[in-house]
Amino acid sequence: MGRLDSKTKSSSVMPMPLKLLWVLWTAAVILAAVFYLPPAYGFAVPESARIVIFHVPCAMLAVVGYIISTVYAVCYLIKGRPDQDIKSFVSARLGLLFTVLATLSGMIFAKIEWGTAWNWDPRETTILMLLVVYGAYFALRSAINNSTVRAKVSAVYNILACLVMPYLVFVLPRILGGLHPTQTLSSNSGLSIEYRVVMAASAIAMIWLYIWIFRASVNRLAGSRKK
C-alpha cells in the first residue's frame, strides 16, 4: 500500500506543466485538423473527412484500453493484488469511453457521407457488439457484492471477452466487407503525409489524456478503498 500512499496527492497524477501542455497540444491538433489539413477528395463531402483525425485514434485507443485491462486482469489472477483489479476496471472503463467516442464520431461522419447515422455496416455492427460486451462487464461487476469474488469473476470475464475481441475487431469486418473506408483513405489522395502527421499528434494527445484519467481514477478508487 506504500506505493499507493505516495500517489494520493493530486499533483502527482500529472504535473501542472504537463496538464497545460496537454491543453495547448490538443488545441493545436484541433486547429490543424480544421484549418491546416486539405479536404480529402474521393468522399461525397470532402471536408467531413477531417473527423478521421479524431475517429481513428479513438478506435485504436479503445482496443488498447481493453488489452491493458486484460493484462491487469491476468496479473490479478496471478498475483491477487487489489490495485491490479482497480487498474483493470479503470482501463476497461476508459476503453468503453473511447469506444463510445469512436462510435459517435463515426455516426456523425456516416450521417454526412451516407445520409444515415446507422446502416449496419460491419464496422458498426462489431463496435455495437463491443459496447454490449463491455457493458456486460460492468453489469457483472455491479451484480457481485463480495469484492474478492467480484475481482476474480470479472477478471475471468475480461480475459474471455478479450479472446473474442480480435475476432470482432479484425476478422468479422474483413469477412463481411462494407462501406467503411479502409482502402479509400490510404489508396486515394486522402491519407497524405499531412494527415498522417496530424493523426499521430492527435493519437499522442489521446494517449496523454488516457494516462491522465487512468492515474486520476486509480488514485481516487484506491483512496476510497482504504477509507
Add this chain to the structure above:
Amino acid sequence: MKNIKRQSGFGNIVRSAWAVFAKDLICELRARNAISAIILFAVTSVIAVSFTSSVWGGDSDISSALLWLVIYFSAMSGLSRSFVHEDEASTSGTLKLAAQPNAVYLGKLAFNWAIMIAMELVAVPLFVLFMSCKIADWGMFTALLIIGGLALAVSATMAAAMVARAVVKGALFAVISFPLLIPVLASAVHGTSLAMSGQNAASDLRLLVYYSITIITTSLILFKFIWED
C-alpha cells in the same frame, strides 16, 4: 469418489468428470427440471416461429437464422441453472471437496452438451417439418447442429459458473454469455444456410471446432478462479 479426490492426471480428471456428469444425469432424470423446461421452450418457440414465418421456409438464409435463434434462446433459458441449482440445493460445497475444478467444468460441459443435443433432437425435426425447409446436405447440417451445440454449451457453461456468483442471475446470464456466442452464432447461421442450399460449409464447421477448442482450453485454465473461494 473418495480415492479420486484432488488427484491430478488425465485419467483421474476424466473419471471424476464422468462422475459429475453421471450425477447430474441421475438428478435430472429424477426431477426433469431443466430438460422438460428447455424442450418445451424450444417446441413453443418453433411453433411460434413457424406459425408466423413459415412463408420463408424455402429461403435458406432466413430459415437457418430462425433455427439458430430458436436454439440460442432455448439454450439461454435452460443452461443458466447448471451451477445455480448446486448453490440452491447447498451441494456446491460438497462438489468442491469431491472433485477438482476442471473435472467439475468438464462434467457440467458434457451435461450441458447432452441437454443441447436432446433439445435439438426434438426441436430441429419439428422446425424442418413445420417450416418445410429443404436441406441439401444432411450430413453437414447434422454436424453443424452437433458442433454448434457444443460451442453453445462451452460458452454457456462458463457464463453459468460466473452468474452463479452474482446477485441477479437470470437476466445477467444472457448478457454474460453473449460475447462468447457471437462467433458461434455468426458461423453456425452462415454454415447452416450453406448446408441447406447444398454449398460447402466445411470452413464454418472448422471455425466452430477451433473456437470450441480455444474456449475449452481457456476455461480449463480459468475455471478454478470462479469455482473456488
